[in-house]
Amino acid sequence: MKIDELKSAFENDTFSKSFGIELLELKERYARVKIKISDKLLNFFGTGHGGAIYAVADVAFSLACNADETVKLAVALNTSINYIKKVNPGDILIAEARVISSVKRTSITDIIIINEKNEIIAKFVGLAYLFRE
Secondary structure, eight states: OOHHHHHHHHHTOHHHHHHTOEEEEEETTEEEEEEEOOGGGBOTTSSBOHHHHHHHHHHHHHHHHHOOTTEEEEEEEEEEEEEOSOOOTTOEEEEEEEEEEEOSSEEEEEEEEEETTOOEEEEEEEEEEEEEO
16 A cells, blocks of 8 residues: 555554554554554553554554555454553553564554663554455
8 A cells, every 4th residue: 555545544543543543654564653542542450451552563564564556455463462561651652563474464563662761561463364455
């Protein structure tokens, strides 16, 4: 998908907007997005909800694997996340996604989620099915 088309699609994404996910950078097979952990994104222990962390990683994954002009559409087949460090209210998380393998029908994307102190919060890996042009 062309970068401009993908940016336009992201701008109209109500899910990302509802979480406050912002696009920082998008280029061929790469995306960087951020989220601020607001009070709405806390679990019942008062720390960042795992679903919010997963959401920012998943958005980065989707953007990166679709940011390829030879791909008409990439859809998730499987994802995995490892939570490494707790997240506090007000933390800003950045998810950086890189496609590390792209073959005929599938791609693998590696996503690292860090906080504003550059500490690794989580590690996410996504496998996507690719519909090629």
